[in-house]
Amino acid sequence: MSADGAVGRALELGDARVSYHWLAVGSLGVTMAAYLSVLFHITDIVGGAPTLAALVAGTLLAGAATARRLRPLRAAALAGVLLALGLVGYYLAVPSAYLVALSLGKVAADNVALLTGLSVLRMTEVGAWALGVAPAMVFAPWYLVLRRRYALAVGAAGTALGFFVLTGDLGNFATLVGTLGAIATLGFGTLARRGGTAAQVDTLAVVLVAMVVLASTVSVVPGGAASPILPGGGASAPTVEQAFVTNQERVTIKGSIRLSPKVRFSVESNEKAYWRVAAYDRYDGNGWIRTGDGTGYRSQPAPPGPTRTVEQTVTVEAERVAAMPAAWKPTRLTSGDRDNTRVSSLGAFDPVGSLRQGESYTVVSRVPDPTTRQLRSAGTDYPEHIESRYLQLPGSSADRIRQRTDRITEAANATTPYEKAEAVERWLEANKAYSKDVSRPDGNVAESFIFDMERGYCTYYATAMTAMLRSQDIPARFVVGYTSGQRVAEDEWVVRGLDSHAWVEVYFPRIGWVKYDPTPGGPRQQVEDSRVERARQSNVSGVDTNESKAGTWTPTETTTVSGGSETTVAVGNATSSPVTTGSGLPDRQPIDPGSGLNGTDGEFTTTGASGVDGGGGDGGGGIPISMPSREQAALGALVVAGLLAAARRTGLLGRLRRAVWLRWQPRRDPETDVSRAFDRLEHLLAREYRARESGETPRQYLAALEARYDVDDRAERVGAIYERVRYAGAVEDGLAEEAVSLVDELVRDRRSLLGR
Known part of the structure; x- marks a missing residue:
């Protein structure tokens, strides 16, 4: 063309x-x-x-x-x-x-x-x-x-x-x-x-770029999600449950989240527990995926190691829920709709459809109950199907995570899987502050949280710990559900949306899956307690049941003397103290005496980071600056390309290029510089007066303009230099410098061409 x-x-x-x-x-x-x-x-x-x-x-x-x-x-x-x-x-x-x-x-x-x-x-x-x-x-x-x-x-x-x-x-x-x-x-x-x-x-x-811009900035459906590319788009921050306990097959880790104070379940149980909803085995860098297909309801075998029996009856308090929380491992359903219950590929009970308010079910769970000594000596003889499914990590980040985890476990002198799990859990608790207000990082979430982020909430902690353990060839998986909630009687708990949580399960040979929770419980509990109190003061509906209004039930000890011997008895006592969410409940019990581990009575003791950040700032003030994502950068490049194409189509690009050419002359060699200087002059004269005619020499052209228009003497001087260099063969830096400078002056002061 x-x-x-x-x-x-x-x-x-x-x-x-x-x-x-x-x-x-x-x-x-x-x-x-x-x-x-x-x-x-x-x-x-x-x-x-x-x-x-x-x-x-x-x-x-x-x-x-x-x-x-x-x-x-x-x-x-x-x-x-x-x-x-x-x-x-x-x-x-x-x-x-x-x-x-x-x-x-x-x-x-x-x-x-x-x-x-x-x-x-x-x-x-x-x-x-x-x-x-x-x-x-x-x-x-x-x-x-x-x-x-x-x-x-x-x-x-x-x-x-x-x-x-x-x-x-x-x-x-x-x-x-x-x-x-x-x-x-x-x-x-x-x-x-x-x-x-x-x-x-x-x-x-232009058409292609217009399509990009429109698709990136305009919602197709009024009131629908905003741009997937531009910052600030989309709906408001999701609740915790919307983010990761809706019992979907995929969990995408979000940025900032909100905590719902409304009651979801009430649970009657012979002991407190984490009410587990689902587990996920495949990590893709952005979130978690549960592979495989579920099956119809059937009783499940107990874990291979020592267990204790937990029987819980769960009653739905919300309008509708799509999960069946239960302590791990649920083995059988003694009441409820078995025909509409499935077993997920990772062993949880799931409803077919949703459970409505007032519906209840009873689950018998066999909770792993190993001693510390058993965990230490469990070894690494993992079944093949466990290794093939629960050691996967994205290759682009595996080496970096492995190197950092190696340093952490070596510093703790950890050699067994149990010791490494404890070391990683303590490191996360001590080095990351709890906050529900974070910016979603670009790239691999676990890698970003381990190396770059200073704070996060439970999904970040659990994702990081699972990835770190897998980098050590320790099978681990990401788990979501609810902490125990507010205790309202000796055997009853009220569970709110703010009790939504994520934690880690680690596999030990001949024992099974054991729970670890690297999220600092104290800071998280403070944030959640304050959220409930604010909701109560604002008269938000659905925050309490009749039982929870009376306050949190806590055991107290009374001593009676009978026959010369003392007997200590625990009795219930309702207090108006803030909600106890049960964060950090250890399932790794009983703990051997003298082990130095906290929580031997099943209650949480804060041992991790003490920083609380329930708000949105980092305390430093100023305007937050974030780098554009790769998608935003690509969009910007496409917009620039479209603008250039539109400018070329309308002739604007040519005019812009000509304007730059006229006003700026890079230097090369004297002959080239003088030739281009005269070209610039000729272009300027053509715009002001007339173009040079075919066959008209530079001297004749300038003479004709001078006779009719009284052209500036500097134009004649440039013409003389051009003739001297072009036809006489004079090549001097001084002449080139003079010619370029004179044309620059004429461009800046175009009125001088009229001799004014």
């Missing part, structure tokens, strides 16, 4: 010419990169990223090599074979699927389930699946775009992109970029076939 805008099949960028075909290829590459980013994210989480990179590179080369040799029908057959082999390979990698791996019905059913919003990260062997489907997802669109079948290439790439949109694994920004790449592929493909002008390219760029 020529500079005058004639129709062509290439775009001129300065001295370079870029074929519209290759612009279409590059645009499709953007779309492919958008959905392949999901596969690379998967393999970073579960392992296999180098293998995936090799597969993608090899498939790209194969597509390029066969584009001219392989007919489209054969290429389509090859893509289908690649996809079929990948899916079969995945099902062969699933231990329980060997007998059904070749069942087309099973393959189809599972992949259709993904299209209903089931994240691929919930698949147990998702790494094998990613490696299996990658060749087909790369080969088909790449082959087609190289064959100049642009519409078919966009169809193939769009199918893969849409698949990950439906599974929920492709973020808003990546979806937008991938869509724009597909549109650009069609646009450049059309120009490659029919030819086009620079103006058409500019129009395409």
Whole structure:
């Protein structure tokens, strides 16, 4: 395409010419990169990223090599074979699927389930699946775009992109970029076939960037969520329950949260406990995912080690809830709707649908009850299925977390898994302050909390501890639920939304899963107590039950003398003291005498960080400054590109470039400097008077202007220098300096050209 805008099949960028075909290829590459980013994210989480990179590179080369040799029908057959082999390979990698791996019905059913919003990260062997489907997802669109079948290439790439949109694994920004790449592929493909002008390219760029800006700043649904890219968008801060105890398959860690003071459950139990809702096994850097599928209700075996029995009856006090909290490990349901109860893949009881206010159920739990000595001597002989599921960490952060945890455990002289777990728990309690008002970090949450953040709330503590233990090859998992709540009788507790909590379970051979809570209990309890008191003073409904209004029940000791011997008896006493949330309740009991551990009676003793930050500031004042995220930076770059394209389309860019050229002259060599100085002068004179005619020499041009307009003498001097350098061969730095300076003066004072 020529500079005058004639129709062509290439775009001129300065001295370079870029074929519209290759612009279409590059645009499709953007779309492919958008959905392949999901596969690379998967393999970073579960392992296999180098293998995936090799597969993608090899498939790209194969597509390029066969584009001219392989007919489209054969290429389509090859893509289908690649996809079929990948899916079969995945099902062969699933231990329980060997007998059904070749069942087309099973393959189809599972992949259709993904299209209903089931994240691929919930698949147990998702790494094998990613490696299996990658060749087909790369080969088909790449082959087609190289064959100049642009519409078919966009169809193939769009199918893969849409698949990950439906599974929920492709973020808003990546979806937008991938869509724009597909549109650009069609646009450049059309120009490659029919030819086009620079103006058409500019129009395409403006339209694409306008789509980005509108999609990033305008809600499609009135009152809906705001921009997923720009800061300040979205709804208000979520409650704790909305953030991580809604019993969903995925938990995304948020920034600042609110605490709801309203009552959710009342629990009658023979002892206090953490009322566990759900556990999660796969960590993706942004949050947690529960892999595998649940089953219908069935009684569950007790943990392999020593246990104690806890029987609890839970009554729903809220309008509706989607969880069945119970102490770990729930083994059987003695009352309640068994037909509408499921067992999650990680052993929790879940309702099918929701439980309504007034409904109740009774669960018998077998709570692990090891001694410290048993935990110390448990060893590391983990079952294979435990190691394969609960040691996973994203590869991009694993080494850094491992190195920091190594230093922490070495400083504590910790050698056994039990000692390392205790050391990590103490380090987090002592080095991080509790606050529910934090900024959600970019990148890996655990890594950010361990190395960069000074404060956070329970999800940050639990995520960090789980990641740190996994870096030491200690199986651990992320758990959510409620702390025990306010004790209102000897065997009854009232549980509020503010009791929502997250903690850690660590696996010990021959014992089972044991609870650890690295969140400092004292600071958290103070924040929650003050929240309840404010709600009571404001007459917020649903904050109390009839039992909780009387205050917190606490045991007191009375001594009676009978027959010469003293007997100590615990009796109930209701007090008006603030709510006791039960934070920090240790399940690692009984504790051996002399162990030095707190809480031998089951009550929490504060041992961690004492800092409380229930508000929003860091105490330093000033205006908080945050760096833009990668999405915001990319959006800014796209906006700049759109503005440049619009400026070029309207001619503004050319005028701006000419204005800069006229006012600023970089120096090179005397001959070049003088030549450009005269060009600038000639441009200035043409704007003020008239352009130089064809065949008119510089001297004749200046003489004609002088005779008619009385041009400034400095213009004549520049002309004389130009003649001397151009025709007489005089090359002097002084002449060049004089010519450039004179033109600079004339540009600054254009009225002098009229001799005024």
